[in-house]
Amino acid sequence: MKIAFETLGCKLNQAETELLSRQFVEAGHILVTPNENADIYILNTCTVTHAADAKSRHLLRQASRRGHSTIVVATGCYAQRSPDELKNIDGVDFVIGNGSKPDIYKLLENTGVLKDLSSDRDNYSDIFPQNLRTRSFIKIQDGCSNFCSYCIVPFVRGKEKSLTADLIISEINRHIADGYLEIVLTGTEIGSYNHNGVDLKQLLERILGNTGITRLRLSSLQPHEISPDFTSLWKDSRLCPHFHLSLQSGSNSVLRRMNRRYNASDYENAVISIREVVPEAGITTDVITGFPGETDEEFEESLRFIRKTGFSRLHVFSFSPRPRTAASGMTDHITDAVKTQRNRNLRDIGSECIKSYAQRFSGRSMNVLWEKWSGGIWSGYTPNYIKVYTKSDENLSSRIISTKLLKLYKGDGMWGEINKSRK
16 A cells, blocks of 8 residues: 655654654555655644644645545644544544554554555565665654643653663664664653663763764753763764754743743853864754743843854744643733744844854865755755755765865755765
């Protein structure tokens, strides 16, 4: 059968979609893109904002209209938070929450929708998409106990739980055997990873010591999780010099109302700690604007902090009240017009950050993992997460190639020229 997956939201969702897609492929089915006619369409939803909810509903309706015979499955955080909302969408056949997400294949098989065909196949290389072999997301942890005042995640992901180090290492080695060159470790709160006394630092040491992975990248961390002892691991060049360090606001008063576990000074010290060991590291972050009660002065304070820090990329979100969260009960909400303007201001600064950081490497040769081809142009990423574009008639997919960065391109990266003498 033809199976289409689509994923919204975080890297953890992407990791879980990867695992699901492998189950279907190994059972003999074929992966197709969401735009193709599929026998089964599976959407891994997000519910972190009302915009994510709306996009989930739109994609589910779109899938149900695409083909009368398509079976439509909704899973993920929106399905966990409000299954009845999704069940009421015409054309949605199954709504499966996060708790049962790993069992989707079995659930569909038990209903008679699927048949396991794996015994008819000798290998899967012909039906497993090549573009899934560039960068892989591997889940190491799930759940969050922080309960930031704006965040729905603890309610839809549950308590913190970590996978065993042996299981993670085994999964990484399997991905290496499949041809992956970069692994991204992901979870809801990976800095809290702890299984039988093994913390994140010790897990990284075990991965570096027991796998031959070419590149290892981490997803989001919190400022209080950064220490000189932790950053000392980046002496191993396989660890990508890229840190995604959640900020949310540069104003201490807003951070307190958000129930974050740090202040602006703590965040600044974390950045200093990173740059002392990895001076040219790319530091990306998330910022929420329009949080209840955010004054013009607090917003300007946040802008000053962002400019001072010198991020390499910003992910900007307008505040969206989520059910059951403390912030949803706050009364001093910011108007949509003000949120829109502040969002625009932050995105403008984000564009400046991308350009300023990328231009520091103009004229330098860096190793690029090439991933996607579109309209004759290839794109990929450096270890420090600069997006690079080039034109080539060769198939560059899943190859790491030394490339000279020449100039800014498309506002979000650099144009590169592949070196004739390649590393």
